[in-house]
Amino acid sequence: MPVEAIAGKILTEHGELTAIVSILHDRREAIERAALYEQLKQASDELERKVHAATADIAQQNELLRRQAFELEQASALKSQFLANMSHEFRTPLNAILGYTSMLQQGVAGPVDDPVKRHLARVASNGQHLLSIINEILDISRIEAGRMPLQISKFKVPDLVGEVLAELEPIVRRSKLDVSTHVPRELTPIHSDRQKVKQILLNLLSNAIKFTTAGSVSITAKALHGPKSIAISVTDTGIGIAPDDHARIFEDFKQLDNSPTRAYGGTGLGLSICRRLAEIIGGDISVRSKLGKGSTFTLTLMHTRQ
Amino acid sequence: MKRKTPKPTVLIVDDYPDAREMYGEYLLFAGFDIVQAGNGAEAIERALDSHPDVILMDLSLPIMDGWEATRRLKADARTVSIPVLAVTGHALTGISEDAKKAGCDGFITKPCLPEDLVKEIRKVLAGGQATDPAEKHRPSGKEHGKVKT
Numbered sequence: 234m235p236v237e238a239i240a241g242k243i244l245t246e247h248g249e250l251t252a253i254v255s256i257l258h259d260r261r262e263a264i265e266r267a268a269l270y271e272q273l274k275q276a277s278d279e280l281e282r283k284v285h286a287a288t289a290d291i292a293q294q295n296e297l298l299r300r301q302a303f304e305l306e307q308a309s310a311l312k313s314q315f316l317a318n319m320s321h322e323f324r325t326p327l328n329a330i331l332g333y334t335s336m337l338q339q340g341v342a343g344p345v346d347d348p349v350k351r352h353l354a355r356v357a358s359n360g361q362h363l364l365s366i367i368n369e370i371l372d373i374s375r376i377e378a379g380r381m382p383l384q385i386s387k388f389k390v391p392d393l394v395g396e397v398l399a400e401l402e403p404i405v406r407r408s409k410l411d412v413s414t415h416v417p418r419e420l421t422p423i424h425s426d427r428q429k430v431k432q433i434l435l436n437l438l439s440n441a442i443k444f445t446t447a448g449s450v451s452i453t454a455k456a457l458h459g460p461k462s463i464a465i466s467v468t469d470t471g472i473g474i475a476p477d478d479h480a481r482i483f484e485d486f487k488q489l490d491n492s493p494t495r496a497y498g499g500t501g502l503g504l505s506i507c508r509r510l511a512e513i514i515g516g517d518i519s520v521r522s523k524l525g526k527g528s529t530f531t532l533t534l535m536h537t538r539q
Numbered sequence: 540m541k542r543k544t545p546k547p548t549v550l551i552v553d554d555y556p557d558a559r560e561m562y563g564e565y566l567l568f569a570g571f572d573i574v575q576a577g578n579g580a581e582a583i584e585r586a587l588d589s590h591p592d593v594i595l596m597d598l599s600l601p602i603m604d605g606w607e608a609t610r611r612l613k614a615d616a617r618t619v620s621i622p623v624l625a626v627t628g629h630a631l632t633g634i635s636e637d638a639k640k641a642g643c644d645g646f647i648t649k650p651c652l653p654e655d656l657v658k659e660i661r662k663v664l665a666g667g668q669a670t671d672p673a674e675k676h677r678p679s680g681k682e683h684g685k686v687k688t
Binding site for chain 2: 317320321322324325326327328329331332333335336339341360364368371
């Protein structure tokens, strides 16, 4: 047994030894404590080493992330530049295709029979469709590159809705749908980016027509009380969207039916562009829909000052 | 097409022969006289020797680009008064502003149908301001502060 002993002499006044007192102290506990302390110290050192190592690791990973973020940014800029260049390269031949088609239709090169005219009309409309796809892709790359600056002006929503309808008039007529508007003339004019709002509405309305084979499409606008000051809705009686898919339709290149035999054309970029445009102007797009019953897309806007 | 005045002359500057010849053929059909150039340097030569009433200027060109050619035309007293319409396949923001800065009087995005181009030329010849016909199809493209349609 490890023992610590302390001994003391007890002397008389004259210095004679009268007694010896020994105190024996059991050292086991102290030794154990010392051992424990040693272990604790080792563990603490180990922990400190680990913390140091982990900190260095984190620093390294941060550096790596920073580098990766930079590389991603560069890749994204390159992608945007590439898309812009491709857009130019697509436009050049498309210009000749659409131009010569139109000249043939007008009989610039001589009279054209009706069946040929019908075929030429197909060439023209497919060319225009290709152009709209190229424009959508370019829009996405512009938005991603931050090259869609806000241009705020004061405008009347009823006028804008009228313009949108006028522009889609040929599609509306072909669709044979009952297209109506419920937009009160007395709505307070709004400060926002007119072109972006128009693009969103054009897109929502042409989507509504595209995905509705029978029934009606209506545009409704109303004033709101809150931070958002106006809501514009496009309601259709078309194919509708299942609840699980409500979020997915706003993603890039997502059309719910992406199969080769899908029934509806398009890039799948339209709603993604709408959502991004809405974000740029401080607005929001939401959807309410029932499969097979129809959909309502609502754009809410607020007054924006530049 | 009957015109009382002599036919206006249009200088078509484009390095892409199919575009140049297409617009050329249509402009002849629509009652204009045409002169053609395949690059910016040639455009300046043709502007000086044939005094066109309006110049259609592609921007991406070999030898001398359309921006530089326009700057030079607008810096020269002999050609400064000829309206220059930029006709380009570039559709990014900034391109149209750069074209305006270089001195272009109007900006048209390709694809542009020949008949739409003729409308713009007539508008410019009548002293009006050109509006990009592509705006109709590109609602987002209104970035160069143009006249409302």
